[in-house]
Amino acid sequence: MVALFESYNARFVDPSTVAETFILRDREFSQLCEQNNSLLIGPRGSGKTTLLKMLKVGAQIAWKNRRQSKALRRFRFAPIYVGADRQLDFIVGNLHLNEANRNSLDLLKKSLLAFRVKFACAETLHEITATAIRDQESVSHQYVDVSSDPHAVWRSISTVWEFDKEALTYLEVKTNLQFQLQLINKYLNLIKYGETVNVRELIEGGSNLAHDPIQACQSFVDAVNVTIGQPDKKWALCIDEIEIMADDLQQYLFSCLRSIDHRIVLKLATSPFSGIDWNKFNTPRPMAGHDFTVINLAYRDKNLARRFSGQLLEAIIAAERGKGSDKGTPRGRDILGSSPIAEANSTEAQKDAYSSPNGDHYRRFSRLAEEDVAFRQFLTDRDVDLDQLNQLSEKKRAGLRKHIWQVAVRLEYGPTNVFSRPDSSLGSRSPSRKSVSEIYLGYDSLLTICEGNPRTVIGLLRPLVRLFLGTGKRVSASEQARVLEATYAKYFSLLSTIAVADPSRKRQTMSVIELIDIIGEFISEEVNGHVFKSEPSLTIRLDRSTPKEYVEAIGHAMNQGAFVMITDESELHDFGSLDNARLRLSYLLSPRYHTPLIVGQAVKLSTVLTKRKPRQAPRTLTAGDLFFGISDEKN
Template structure:
């Protein structure tokens, strides 16, 4: 199975800034991130962390022409400095440590030096952007200032001394080139140290005298030189750290401590995966000013209504519709059709009847299941429900209707479970498509574009259910293939397992499927799980890797990343993108202990004992 190539093409790390801006839509997540406060942005792969950070850069805000963009430009009272991750240098330094050839103290200093150099590179780009108009941008002069050549050279001269750069041309291109050479030098000197028996920190400082530069002080002073030169001494800057989970742990502790401190010049906005070394950091242990505390922002949706709202905005941006109009729902349903569950409820936790207009739509499912499933017939009798007249107790009917339809499809006329010939109805239509995407921008846009492309190719005005199911199923297959191939060692985030990630996910999914189809019918079937105290560290590490890749979704209330140091007592469900593969409905209600699931699955897998009689 090929990797999800068309999804990776919507990875913001590889996209042109203009393309990121053109496809961007606002959300409550952006509002929570954009303010003049420190922020911790937590989300799995593809959840939009990079896009959200990059939209805080002046260049992005200059290109942005959304009706709300001007309000954001006025509200964002700082200059964003985007600091991308550099997996290459991290892997290089890690390889030296893995071979046991690099002194641990030297390893720590080399890692920090490489990271700090990348921060300096980002600062230089941000300073240059403040002095340069963005061509063809609707707001080309946003945050643009001017400096005479001599004043600019004086600022750069001070920065070169501060950052211990030598032999540098006093221009932005000169500093960029010097910092590139420094990064190469760090890698080169690291290799030299490896071949020095008994090397120590003193040997490192002789080769790399700038190895212990303090990042915050060096950045703050450099920005201060610039602000003084342009006459804006009180202006503020935001360091936008992406994929911070791969940064050396000692630096993580230093930088994340800044989230709970007050700096008149620098704001910190840090994006990272839910699980990794960073979850060992207790931010509450740092001194904090309650007025200037950080704001955590989690990038997954526990509520289907929130998912639908965000996906509606994404859709509107792609079909040039007004995302503020309620008409987008009608357009979405006209384009994709209405999902089978749409008339029940779009919020699985809300069982309040939406109307009295039942119109007999679900009666066929109830009547059919009643005929072939004795346990369901007994349930209806106990609840005094007439399958041919479902307008009596809409609260309970609406709660069970999706499970009734799903169970009916998988049970044959004789009452024996069967594989349905066609179950695409459960995964197609606007509501189902948006729900399956999880509100994950990369997943949603990737699937949407393939559907629209196929539809245009066939000169159709709507997206047939067959096309929807094909593209969703293809994405699910590719996603499962990726999960099956995940490495068992994720050393940069401190997660190592002995068993494959997908095997555990399938065991959980199989358990849920059997409970829905093979067990007696119940008003509520478990479709989420709680990580209870009986779970091993091995299983928990597998779950953490799955969480980082979006394969499970946390349904517990959470405040910040430290909660994910241990997943015990947290509630999760499987990602809806796995539902077509695991034959599950798009619901996550009622939890069950994960240890119960695993014991049941292990008992089922155990070889049958022969008779002792």
């Protein structure tokens, strides 16, 4: 079984391949191309790496779309892409170190980042001095002519990076860097096997180990710009996935957004939440909107997210069919069919959706009014005559339109089945909760559930495209439900690895799944409870009464896409802090908790926690959770 989040990861794909399937996000890409520092924020799979890699010259060459190529010409900087890795963590991450080795390791972490910057700088110079790009219209502006003395620029670099042996070519620069890396490996192995290595010993062993990542880039820019006779040439240092770096490196890079060489702009990519405690650092925090531009890849606008997901789906269809197919190209709606719920009057059928007796909204509202006492009372209190829905003013109809999803979900999962208790009182139970309702299926709903996240689109929709292409028939609701269940079950398996520190200290192990369950079940009760609420609470606010342990765990879950930030205290979706942030659960979790695909009112998380406590013992994932996404709990 292939995990959802292993289905596609641009980190492991070369830039030219990334470019072949790239779908341009115009607004975000335009912001990224601006001549200022940028902080690219988004949960896992949202496309941060893809966007940064699309700035590389190799990707620009493969970008064949004329409109996209025109967008690239706005990017006047020479792009230096630096990928992150966790190899060091795998080597020494679990070791118990003495103070000397901890200090040495801090230096080596920074030195390794400096080496990655150097390799990336050399690769960029190799790309932009290649004569092959001189005649490529989309990237010709990046070309640097060194034909008069091709060795001079590499000779200058070998001087500023303190090579023992002068380098005259790109290959020789890489060889020298690899040789210097061997020294780092030597010291890491000494630390790994219990030897004490102090900072003085490191620096005396090789002064290049004390090189700073940003200064390494600045010395490169100095050497190259002087050699090619362009002293003010601009460069973009694009560093990816800084969230997987050590806190001090994250803080260091983020602080550089405040002040850096005027010839260099920083383009940093990270997850939306960071656990960095800025109070322990003496460096002032950079200010969003002043020192850098925030580019948030998490869609707040559902329509924009759905549109982008639709574009990705069409690209998947084209890729899966192959270039040699002589059949007509199917569209996403041909494969998935329309969803039962369409919120806007986007089709001819929807224009009459409120009309009696066959309008979709009319029939749904009427059925719930017959079965649900609470909804019937809601209509009575507001003097709403369902038979006159189509005659209502647009303003009054809009007041009911916001309840379309709520009514549909309540029909499936609300307390519409009345029964008598042994004490003669009346109770009610919901319909079966063991399957995914059709309201979450079909083209419109599945695109909404994907949230505009490329990895989710690929993981969820590509299997359905392949089913269609294999049979030639529209994918059935049961098959869509099966794939959707499997998708969010895999997602839960990923989230279950995020630990939560119990604020009460009564439990040693606790998973963020328990917090998500508490929030999801609370929201479900808001929609499907015994009272029909006109303004149900469908979002949470992380107020200051929420335990910091819970805030941190929710932040890490947000980095994985389980929560979407609607706004934070600064109104800028700033990096790091979640103080007073308003969040909603990912729509991918809506089928599990039976919640509508809409944004509702906010409730304080501390209020939710007073009504629903974490279980004394964690609920284990069942076979249904892991393989089918079906809970074995009783109704």
